[in-house]
Every structure is written in C-alpha cells, then in structure tokens.
Amino acid sequence: MSQPLPLDRHALRQHLRHLRRALTDKQQVQAADLLAEHAVNFAPVARAARIALFLSVDGELNTRPLIAKLWQMNKQVYLPVLHPFAAGHLLFLCYTPETVLTPNKLRIPEPPLDIRQLTPLDRLDVMMVPLVAFDRDGQRLGMGGGFYDRTLQNWRQHGFLPVGLAHECQQVERLPVAEWDVPLTAVLTPSRLWQWE
Template sequence: MSQPSPLDRHSVRQHVRHLRRALTSEQQEQAADRLAEHAVNFAPLASAEHVALFLSVDGELNTRPLIARLWQQKKQLYLPVLHPFASGHLLFLRFTPDTPLALNKLRIPEPPLDIRQMITLDRLDVMMVPLVAFDATGQRLGMGGGFYDRTLQNWRQHGFLPVGLAHDCQQVDRLPAAEWDVPLPAVLTPSRLWQWE
C-alpha cells in the first residue's frame, strides 16, 4: 500500500473538524438524541454487557444521552485512560455515575487509574470508537494520535465489536489509508447504521 501524503490527512482532519464544530447546539442535541435512540436497538449493543465508550470533545457527537440509556439498562460502561507509561496506548476503566473524572494531559476527562476498575479487551463486548472522518469502506481517520489504531489491532481475536460514532457530516468519499489504519466494521450516525462485514 502506498503511503498517503500527510497533507491529505491533515486537510481532511481540518475540514471535518470545522464542519463538526459548526453544528449549532440544537443540531448537536438532536443528533445525540437520535443516535442514542437507534443505538440501543442495534443488536450487538442491545445484547452487550460490557461496553467501552468515550466522552465527547471538539464538536464530537455527544455520547452523554447514550451513556444515560446504557446505564438505565444496567450495562457496565468503561472509558479510555491514557496508559501511564506505554505512550500512545489506552487502558479502559469502569465508568459509573459516581466515578470522579479529571482532565488528562490531552484535556479529556478520564476516571482515576485504579487497576481494580480496569477491564481487559477480551472481556469487552462492544467498543464505541471516536473518529474525525470515515469513508464508504469503513476506513477511519482519528485526531492523529493513532490511539485507536493500536487498541483495535487485534479486535477480532479479542472478540469485541468496534463501532464508530459520528455525525453524518463526518462521512467523506474516500480516505487515504496508511498501513497501520484499522478500518471499522460498523459506524453509527444519527441517521443510519453503516456495516461492512
């Protein structure tokens, strides 16, 4: 596979992040509610017991309405935490309504690193994955840290289903893919479910 030029990736990131941040608060609210409504009917999520999610930043689709519904359904939820010494890697920690959150060095709220609250990837059923852009083949572009490419490297062996979460405006025709990019098998947007396998 030829290496995509970094400029392509950079300009797609800038363009889509701009679109996302331009959504009004009313559009954001409606998008998050619609997504939560149909996400809970998505079979793999409906039957899941252990679900990893993320807290939204930078105009990302707000995951809070979905989180509230999943808690109501008594599902066990987990959030990513920056690995304390394996740079670029994530750990997943239990998230309950009582979990205190603190900003990490990327200014994203995360639970305290208490090893007793950690889940291994083998025990997860579904992982909701943030993204900046996705294309019609399931290729994913993130914020540029490669965190989820590392986390998703062996997702089939771990046995959980990665599901991208995005606004409809985050879809692009074709993304440049690097050899380390892990494509998604599913993406949920407020208007539809995309599935590739």
C-alpha cells in the same frame, strides 16, 4: 457544487473537525438523542454487557445521552484512560454515575487510574470509537494520535466489536489509507447504521 475534499490527511482532519464544530447546540443535542436511541437498538449493543465508550470533545457526537441509556439498561460502561507507562496506548476503566472524572493531558475527562476498575480488552463486547471521518469502505480517520489504531489492531482476537460514532457530515467518499489504519465493521450516525462485512 461541493468542493473536492483534500486528500492530505492533516488537511482533511482540519476540514472535517471544522464541519462538526460548526453544528449548532440544537443540532448537537438532537444528534446525540437520535444517536442514543439508534445505538441501544443496534443488536450488538442490545446484547452487550460491557461497552467501551468515550466522552466527546471538539464537536464529536455527545455520548452522554447514550451512556445514560446504557446505565438504565444495566450495562457496564468503560472509558479510555491514557496508559501511564506505554505512551500512545489506552486502558479501559469502569465508569459509573459516581465516578469522578479528571481531565488528562489532552484535556479529555477520564476516570482515576484504579486497577480494580480496569478491564482487559477481551472482556469488552463492543467498543464505540471516536473518529474525524469515515468512508464508504469503513475506513476511519482519527485525530492523529494513533490511540485507537493501536487499540483496534487485534480486535478480532480480543473478541469485541468496534463501532464508530459520527455525525453525518463526517462521512466522505474515500479516505487516504495508511498501513496502520484499521477499518471498522460498523458506524452509527444519528440517522443510520453503516455496516461492512
């Protein structure tokens, strides 16, 4: 019998981060390859020219195989960079095979801050976002910093589609929802697509 999930956001975050970190290297490689194949066949991604992604940390689904496929398809890939002046906000910069990455203060690799490589949110077609958990209604639980909650706040006005990427073990029945949480329209896992709306 499975244990009931904790309803406290912090405890839930800890529990699900532990689950994804417990996946073996083989499981992670397999999941990343399946996800990449699945994602490039998802119509909004197949149609998109400019896609924002993230580099995986802490047991998140490895996005590098997907990024490689997107480059092969001649799509522009953008990565988040911590905003230098507006704390808690993200900028998105072009990422190519030649981009030299440097760990930021959260130890996440990011491209150098170069205004020529910056793209405004309304130029993005799809934004693939990390998450710790998602539920049957498309609610997303992040790492707790609020970076993506702020970024996704007005996604409809900007015109990009937010898509979560997750392992199957990150899906839960129902998440506790806060007023700033922004539900997703879709989540891709290695085995399936979840869509709302």
